Structure formats: C-alpha cells, structure tokens
Amino acid sequence: MSEEHHPHTGHNHNDCIESALETAEQLCAEQGQRLTKVRRRALELIWESHRPLGAYQLLAKLAEEGFNSAPPTVYRALDFLLAAGLIHKVESMNAFLGCVHADKAHKGYFLICDECHNVMEFDYQDIHASLIARAAEQDFELRSETIELTGLCSACKKAGASL
Amino acid sequence: MSEEHHPHTGHNHNDCIESALETAEQLCAEQGQRLTKVRRRALELIWESHRPLGAYQLLAKLAEEGFNSAPPTVYRALDFLLAAGLIHKVESMNAFLGCVHADKAHKGYFLICDECHNVMEFDYQDIHASLIARAAEQDFELRSETIELTGLCSACKKAGASL
DNA sequence: TTCAACCTGTTATACTATAACAAAATAAAA
DNA sequence: TTTTATTTTGTTATAGTATAACAGGTTGAA
Ligand SMILES: [Zn+2]
Ligand SMILES: [Zn+2]
Ligand SMILES: [Zn+2]
Ligand SMILES: [Zn+2]
Secondary structure (H helix, E strand, O other): OOOOEOOOOOOEHHHHHHHHHHHHHHHHHHOOOOOOHHHHHHHHHHHHOOOOEOHHHHHHHHHHOOOOOOHHHHHHHHHHHHHOOOEEEEOOOOEEEEOOOOOOOOOOEEEEEOOOOOEEEEOOHHHHHHHHHHHHHOOOEEEEEEEEEEEEOHHHHHHHHOO | OOOOEOOOOOOEHHHHHHHHHHHHHHHHHHOOOOOOHHHHHHHHHHHHOOOOEOHHHHHHHHHHOOOOOOHHHHHHHHHHHHHOOOEEEEOOOOEEEEOOOOOOOOOOEEEEEOOOOOEEEEOOHHHHHHHHHHHHHOOOEEEEEEEEEEEEOHHHHHHHHOO
C-alpha cells in the first residue's frame, strides 16, 4: 500500500487506518462480536476516505471489489460498526466516519469544515458535563448527543485570507 | 378553532401558534420578505403539530387544503422559513419545528424525547460560549451548530417508572 | 449431527431532497 | 400606465437515503 498523506494535517494516514483496524479486531474479539469480511472492509474503506463517506459511496466501493451491492449489505455493516462504536454518523451530512478512540465509550462531537468538508472529532468533557447538567435542570435524562459544528477550518481560513 | 392542549405541558397551544404567526408577519414585514399564503400556512401547520413535522407530512397536509402537492412546493416554503429563522430543522429526525424565539438570532439546541418524540428547544449561552472557545482552540471559525440531545423527558420518565 | 443463532442475498419499496425549465404574480422603473 | 425586472409558483423528472420482508447460507454450540 502506498503512503497516503492526509490533505490537511499531512500525517501518514495509513498509520491511522492500521491502528483503527487493530483496535477494531481487538474490541470485537473481546466482546464476542464477529468482524466479518464485509464489515472489516467497510470499516477500512471508511477510514481510507479522508472525509465522511456516504452509505452509497461505500456501497459503490464495496461493489467494485466484488461484494454484494444491494443497499442492505452496506446498511447492515454500518449498523454493526455504529453499534460497536467503531464509526460515527454525521447526521447533518448523512455520512459516516471512523471513530478516533473507539476503545473509550464516548459521544462524538464534530467540527465540520464548510469548505473542504473535512471533519475533526473532538471530545470535551466539560461540554458533556454542561449538557448533562442543563438537561437535568429540565428533568431530562440524557441518552445520546448529536453535536455537529460547522465553519471554517484553520487551513481553509488561511487559504481564504490569501486570495 | 377549538382549544388545543399540548400533550405534555397542558398549555393552550393555540396561543403559541397565534403568537408565532404574529411574530412571523412582523419579522417578514420588517425585512421586506413576503410571507405568502403557502409559506404562512406551512408555518402554521408546523406549529399545529405537537412534534417536529417531516417535509412529506407537511406536503400531505397542504395537499388536503388544495395547495400544490409536489415536493418543491414544500421544500421551498421550508427553505424560506429556515432562512427567515422562523423554523429549525432537526437533523437527526429530518423534521422541522417552529422556533420559539424567532425574533432573537440564535442557534437551536434541542432536547428530543425517545419515547414521546416531543422536542424542547433550549438556549444556553454558556454552552454556546464554550463551543466557540473550544473551536477557537483548534483555530476553527464557528458558523453553525447542530445540538440535538435525546433521552427521556420528565413526563415519560414518570410514566415509565410507574409501570 | 442437529439445532439455534447469526449473517448474508435478493427483491421490492418507502422516505427525503433537488434539478430544470415553464408560467404566473408581484414590484419597480420608465 | 405600460414596460421591465425580480420573485414566486407549477410541473415533471430524477437523485439520494434507508428499510421491510423473506429466503438461503454459515457458524458454533449442544
Ligand atoms: Zn469517536
Ligand atoms: Zn477546511
Ligand atoms: Zn429557535
Ligand atoms: Zn417524552
């Protein structure tokens, strides 16, 4: 596999992919879950993409490789990966991306760039605590959080300023 | 129009609808925007629903009343109302609900009950400030925020406990 | 080996949203 | 008031996202 440099950060993205796959194998083994071929390859393809991947984009890639190419195939894989905490869904984009710390239970908070469509996951415990507290004020028991912030990322801001 | 009591809070929801429509008229007048028949009725129908309304649910209601019943009709009305800040879209439900304080510029933060599907809008300045600060740490310029929390509302929690 | 649980294949369909162009209505300019 | 520009609506077609339902195959345990 050739080196793959992430457009914005410039890091060797292959390392991310490898490490994510290892973590996935490990977690599934621990929990008695089966990371089947199609599930594993789906996860890998999601990670290989530099931005969140739509279900049908993923389906096309899987189809190219000879996997069954009907929607349920990909949605089943996605459901599994979501349930296992290996990926997140970005609701405002109807797209999926690999979780950067699948080993820790957490909610995915995202910064989404309007320009380059890159997504960064962030995890701030203080915001989580504030949200729980605010919900509790209304006697609301929190279960899930969708936190998706859009705007301009650092790189695109610089690029825009120099025009 | 008969009195309409909101399922959870028990308040007379007609008052909400009336007041929302008045605010809408006023805001549109101020900004030189046209609150046409279909836009006005769409807003009213969204308010008449006790929970977020899907685009095609709205379309069906409009069709019953003799409005044109092709999707673009309803999506145009929704686009207008969104741009005017009169409604919000709940991304995780693909549904729309009336904004409770359309007169003030703000982001919609939502508490969504998994049981009854009621949605409460809340607006906490401190969370907003935290989010801006966290984004700034990454040199990210915030433009929009999607904050959608799900869980159990007060009423449903009580109902569940008594089973 | 037999059974049960789980995973995958397949077809059909439901739900959500936009493109593209024509016609009508409204507002502004002449 | 007529003309013109702008905005809104009508209409048809299509793109994009997601699930239902049932049949068939695999896996691992009893
Ligand atoms: Zn994550
Ligand atoms: Zn960017
Ligand atoms: Zn609001
Ligand atoms: Zn509830």
